[in-house]
Amino acid sequence: MKHCRLCGSSSLASVVDLGATPPCELFLTTERLDEPEPTYPLHLRVCTSCWLAQLPPLIRPEDTFTEYAYFSSYATSWVEHARRFADDALDRLNPGFVVEVASNDGYLLQHVVARGVRCLGVEPSANVGQAAIDKGVPTRTAFLDPATGAAIRAEHGPADLVVANNVYAHVPDITGFTQGLRALVADDGWVSIEVQHLLTLMELNQYDTIYHEHFQYYTVASAQRALASGGLALVDVELLPTHGGSIRLWARPVEVAGGTPSRAVADVLDREKGAGLEEIGGYSEFGERVAKVRRDLLRFLIDAAEAGKTVVGYGAPGKGNTLLNHCGVRADLLAYTVDRNPYKHGRFTPGSRIPILPPGKIAEDRPDYVLVLPWNLRDELIEQLSYVREWGGRLVFPIPSLEVAP
Template identity: 85%
Template structure:
């Protein structure tokens, strides 16, 4: 990558280099264990002109999202988060037509339909899109670009509300995707985008959310600049706890936007105070990432030498960044479990750790359970409360190693 994908500048500075890993969602079947895996550099850089943090677009979305291993509905808290958003948005805007981009398995649009509002999902992964259709949610299998946006608008009419949750980081063509959003939304409509906040990623060592599906990492300042490339203006922002710290961006077509709220200015000031508009703000991040790695490896090695058993919980994309960066294998983590049946019997990319059904934990009673989707800490602490019955402890690796009795 020699130029910024947003502004075209060649002034890209290194933030952290995590080596080379396989794509985080390409879980291996048993038959593929003797086959080689392609790995790609995972090197985060920041543009010193527009301050968009980004990794090289070495993997195209078609390679990952045509068939996808992530189904949103397996997270109870995420489905509830979507329901709360839908209820608030429908009450606020009374939309006649809602479109969600990267609508996954209908986790959000099922609530829109439940409110009696016409809706459509645009989902590139055929397998998860079919899960949405099985729920009765109209879903178009496609990647969003200006042409797709225009085609949907011509067929269904403009959307009063366009939702794009946890997808704005997943597209290498930021400008084309943003133009697609503008093509979808009515001239007086609203666009809502949720994406992880670079501020919390840096401040809380959330480096495992750096993986090849995430091409860029936004501050409000860089997101505002990205939105403008498609004729959208940022009018409001909310800080959310999801994914360890996210921003919900509210945008409108420029001609209907008006002045942004004070919350936009407040978050911009926080980002500036953290130094995210200068290289100094990123200077210590790589060192703190290295400490997370050392602490986790030290814990796992000490547990193994003490004869303690460690199993994992979850097989999220972020977990595969962590496992590969730390070089963790079965000798330190016997297996991990996941609620998603798609992953059962498969193996984590790169590290090749077996993925089993959650019931295995109660059968084996490990001394420690390493929680890989740490961003769902509250939900999973409750789900895994039964681990205490045999004296087991939960281990959270991010933002720093914590063992919970």
């Protein structure tokens, strides 16, 4: 990677090098276990000109999202988060037409449909989009770019509210995607974007959220620059607990945005500067903190195996595959993992090739430890897995530091 994808600078500095791994959502079928898996470098760098943290664009979005393994609705707390957002936004903005980009299986727009508000989902994965259509959510299969945005606007009219949750990191052409958002939104409309916050990623060692389908990681400062590149101005920001720490960016077309952004924007910008995220020194110790997570998890798994204890996993999220591959975990240390998504049952995690089974397997086998891979759903999963305590089993959380729950 020679140049920053946002500003074009060649001043890129290493943040952390996680080696080479397969794409995190390409789960293997039994038939593919004897076939080679392509791996790609997973090396996060930061541009010292605009401070956008980024991965090289080694994999095209079309390779990942044409058929996708992630269905948002299997995360109960995420669906509830979406419902609260939808209700608040509809009450406050009273939009006549809502468009969500990367609308997945209708996890959010189903709440808009229930309120009787006209809406449209734009989802690149046909298999996931079909699940939304089956719920009654109008959905168009497409990747967003300026032409797609203009075509949708011409057919359906401008959107009063455009939502883009957990997609702004997934697009290598930031400016083109932002121009697509601008094409969708009405000249006096609103754009709401949720994306993981680089500040909490760094502070809480959330390095497992670094994977190939995430092309960049935003601070509010770098997101503000990215939005401006496509004709949108940041006007407000909210700090959210989702995905271990996210930002909700509120933007409007530059023509109507007005003057200075909200006080919340200024406050977060000050926090980011205070954490050193606009100077190279702020990134210097991250690699060692990542290495400690790896050492601690491996030590726990090896000690458990030598003591004759059984350890299985819960969840098969993309972030889990970064963790398992970086740590070199295989089925001798983690017998299997389970997941609520039937799409993944009978498949194997990429690289580590750990079997993925239905959740009922845990109660059947009564393991000593359950390694929770979607740690961002901690509260939800502590409740869902409370039955593990019935036989003295314990939950293990690897991030931000190893914790064996009582």
